[in-house]
Amino acid sequence: MSSFKQLGLPNWLADSLNAMRITTPTEIQRHCIPEILLNGKNCIGGAKTGSGKTIAFATPMLSQWSKDPSGLFGLVLTPTRELAQQIAEQFVALGANMNIRVSLIVGGENYIKQNIELSSKPHFIIATPGRLAHHIINDDPLTTNLINSLQRLKFLVLDEADFLLTETFASDLQTIIKVLPQKNKRQTLLFTATITDQVKSLSSGDTEKFFTYEINNSKDNDGSIIPSTLSLYYIMIPEHVKEAYLYHIITSTQYLESTIIIFCNRTHIVEMLRRTLYKLDIRVTSLHSQMPQQERTNSLHRFRANVARVLIATDVASRGLDIPQVGMVINYDIPMDPDTFIHRSGRTARAGKNGDSLSFVTPKDVNRIIAIEDRIGMKMTEFNQIYDTAVIKKSLNKVTRAKRESIMMMEKEGFGERRSNQRSKNNKSLRS
Numbered sequence: 001m002s003s004f005k006q007l008g009l010p011n012w013l014a015d016s017l018n019a020m021r022i023t024t025p026t027e028i029q030r031h032c033i034p035e036i037l038l039n040g041k042n043c044i045g046g047a048k049t050g051s052g053k054t055i056a057f058a059t060p061m062l063s064q065w066s067k068d069p070s071g072l073f074g075l076v077l078t079p080t081r082e083l084a085q086q087i088a089e090q091f092v093a094l095g096a097n098m099n100i101r102v103s104l105i106v107g108g109e110n111y112i113k114q115n116i117e118l119s120s121k122p123h124f125i126i127a128t129p130g131r132l133a134h135h136i137i138n139d140d141p142l143t144t145n146l147i148n149s150l151q152r153l154k155f156l157v158l159d160e161a162d163f164l165l166t167e168t169f170a171s172d173l174q175t176i177i178k179v180l181p182q183k184n185k186r187q188t189l190l191f192t193a194t195i196t197d198q199v200k201s202l203s204s205g206d207t208e209k210f211f212t213y214e215i216n217n218s219k220d221n222d223g224s225i226i227p228s229t230l231s232l233y234y235i236m237i238p239e240h241v242k243e244a245y246l247y248h249i250i251t252s253t254q255y256l257e258s259t260i261i262i263f264c265n266r267t268h269i270v271e272m273l274r275r276t277l278y279k280l281d282i283r284v285t286s287l288h289s290q291m292p293q294q295e296r297t298n299s300l301h302r303f304r305a306n307v308a309r310v311l312i313a314t315d316v317a318s319r320g321l322d323i324p325q326v327g328m329v330i331n332y333d334i335p336m337d338p339d340t341f342i343h344r345s346g347r348t349a350r351a352g353k354n355g356d357s358l359s360f361v362t363p364k365d366v367n368r369i370i371a372i373e374d375r376i377g378m379k380m381t382e383f384n385q386i387y388d389t390a391v392i393k394k395s396l397n398k399v400t401r402a403k404r405e406s407i408m409m410m411e412k413e414g415f416g417e418r419r420s421n422q423r424s425k426n427n428k429s430l431r432s
């Protein structure tokens with residue numbers, strides 16, 4: 001077992017990690033840190049959810065930066081605002097002793113304030129692509145300074161690289177990359193739990209300058225893409241009793257004390273479930289792209305602080321979020337893309353902790369489950385809790401009433417109308 005110092009990190013950084021009780025490098029950290037730091041390589045790092053990829057890319061960068069801490073040194077791009085915020089907080093915590101300046105540039109926040117912050121010469125920018133591209137293309141006196149700084153940076157990180165390289169972010173990414181130093185004048189670090197061919201293709205023709213580490217393929221691993229502490233369950237139920245089962249499971253003795261994330265495929269369902277569970281006295285909150293940013297931030301804060309025990313979310317919460325107390329993930333809807341299932345389920349069972357993922361499977365979802373099981377190379381276990389059907393029936397009435405009232409309120413408030421008006425805005429906000 002090596003220590004962070006043995007990997008080449010300076011004392012101040014090892015001390016910062018120590019203060020966070022991070023003393024022994026994880027496998028991805030052990031392999032990637034020296035290659036990035038000592039051999040100056042670009043890196044493609046693939047490792048399971050919750051395995052410490054953030055520190056694997058942050059620490060070699062911080063280490064190099066501390067040798068000459070002036071000017072903009074690194075840019076980290078990531079798909080969602082909340083994940084950018086989390087990464088920025090980690091940089092601030094790690095670099096606190098070195099007076100690090102970190103700018104968070106994400107959509108939904110005050111643009112002018114960001115401009116002022118960017119002009120105060122940050123050492124690192126943590127951004128979502130849409131908003132950073134907006135700053136770059138905006139015809140603003142401060143834009144020239146920003147572009148000048150970006151032209152000199154030393155590191156570019158794409159966290160959740162597979163998703164960032166999809167069509168959704170293509171034009172924003174192009175705007176940003178155009179102003180960065182050329183490939184051979186910067187180090188590029190790409191990390192994700194789900195490496196795709198597109199990610200791998202970035203190293204083709206340049207393999208000598210790239211270090212690629214994919215834990216799923218490594219010999220010191222169990223060969224699975226799923227953390228060994230994560231238990232995957234499914235339950236077959238008809239569509240019309242999903243809410244009753246949900247209520248029953250999250251209030252069962254087994255999960256009554258658990259912190260739970262429930263994933264849905266659409267904002268409308270998230271909103272309906274939030275209202276329904278709230279009426280049933282569950283400490284619940286939600287996260288989706290139709291909420292104003294301040295509400296998104298507050299909601300996540302309440303969940304992190306355990307003021308809310310249940311978070312209902314769309315896939316804005318599926319990647320990267322690190323909330324150690326989450327003990328269970330429920331796929332209320334089954335995602336279309338198997339990789340999304342991997343990221344969603346990975347919100348629990350992080351850093352060696354145990355966690356459960358439970359998928360609600362209706363007859364129409366069977367093909368999606370088959371695709372997921374093919375991707376992860378394993379079968380899910382049937383959730384074998386014995387439920388008293390009389391009790392479920394009893395809660396069915398109560399839950400159905402709460403659901404009906406919630407839907408009526410949503411219609412009265414025009415939630416559906418707002419939804420269709422905002423659909424185009426929404427697509428845009430996913431990118432910002």
Ligand SMILES: Nc1ncnc2c1ncn2[C@@H]1O[C@H](COP(=O)(O)OP(=O)(O)OP(=O)(O)O)[C@@H](O)[C@H]1O
Nearest residue numbers: 022024025026049050051052053054193320322351
């Ligand atoms: N060496 C370590 N020892 C103990 N805990 C660690 C270590 N490295 C990271 N951690 C902790 O593990 C948790 C998960 O780390 P991180 O968020 O970086 O995971 P990840 O691999 O990026 O996951 P995801 O794929 O979901 O984004 C964090 O709480 C982090 O502080």
